[in-house]
Amino acid sequence: MTALSRARLTALLVPALLLLGALGSQYIGHLVPCEMCMWQRWPHLAAIVLALLAILLRPNPKTSRGFTLLAALAILVSGLIGVYHAGVEYHWWTGITRCTAPVLGGSGQDILAQIMAAPVVRCDQAQWTLWGVSLAGWNALFSLVSGASILWLIAKPNAR
Numbered sequence: 001m002t003a004l005s006r007a008r009l010t011a012l013l014v015p016a017l018l019l020l021g022a023l024g025s026q027y028i029g030h031l032v033p034c035e036m037c038m039w040q041r042w043p044h045l046a047a048i049v050l051a052l053l054a055i056l057l058r059p060n061p062k063t064s065r066g067f068t069l070l071a072a073l074a075i076l077v078s079g080l081i082g083v084y085h086a087g088v089e090y091h092w093w094t095g096i097t098r099c100t101a102p103v104l105g106g107s108g109q110d111i112l113a114q115i116m117a118a119p120v121v122r123c124d125q126a127q128w129t130l131w132g133v134s135l136a137g138w139n140a141l142f143s144l145v146s147g148a149s150i151l152w153l154i155a156k157p158n159a160r
Contacts, residue, residue, distance in 0.1 A: 007153035015044035072150035079143030085136035
């Protein structure tokens with residue numbers, strides 16, 4: 001397997017697994033994502049699309065490499081958002097001051113009742129941690145390391 005093939009595969013699998021983890025924590029673990037949590041998901045979704053394009057365009061290595069590079073940059077963007085979010089959670093700096101809640105459907109007073117019953121999710125409070133690292137922190141670690149690894153693989157002389 002060439003370095004470019006490994007880079008493409010990493011650019012597809014890492015954001016897919018991180019998104020699955022985020023969705024699992026939301027729908028299985030019942031953790032309601034805040035606004036900044038959602039911001040971290042969009043670059044991963046973009047990276048998956050870009051990596052799929054890179055895989056489809058394998059016959060043209062130069063173009064495939066370009067899409068893999070863009071996927072790596074999207075993963076790095078999610079990691080940087082994760083660093084910012086984790087810093088807000090640990091109160092290293094000030095972040096968004098408003099609280100967010102999920103969008104609800106319905107009509108009339110039903111909507112008001114749903115809004116009043118909806119959980120308020122603050123971006124400056126970690127809902128879950130492992131070894132003192134929040135989900136935003138784990139996303140930052142995995143995204144920054146994998147994004148850098150993809151760039152390293154692309155830069156190798158045999159990444160053709």
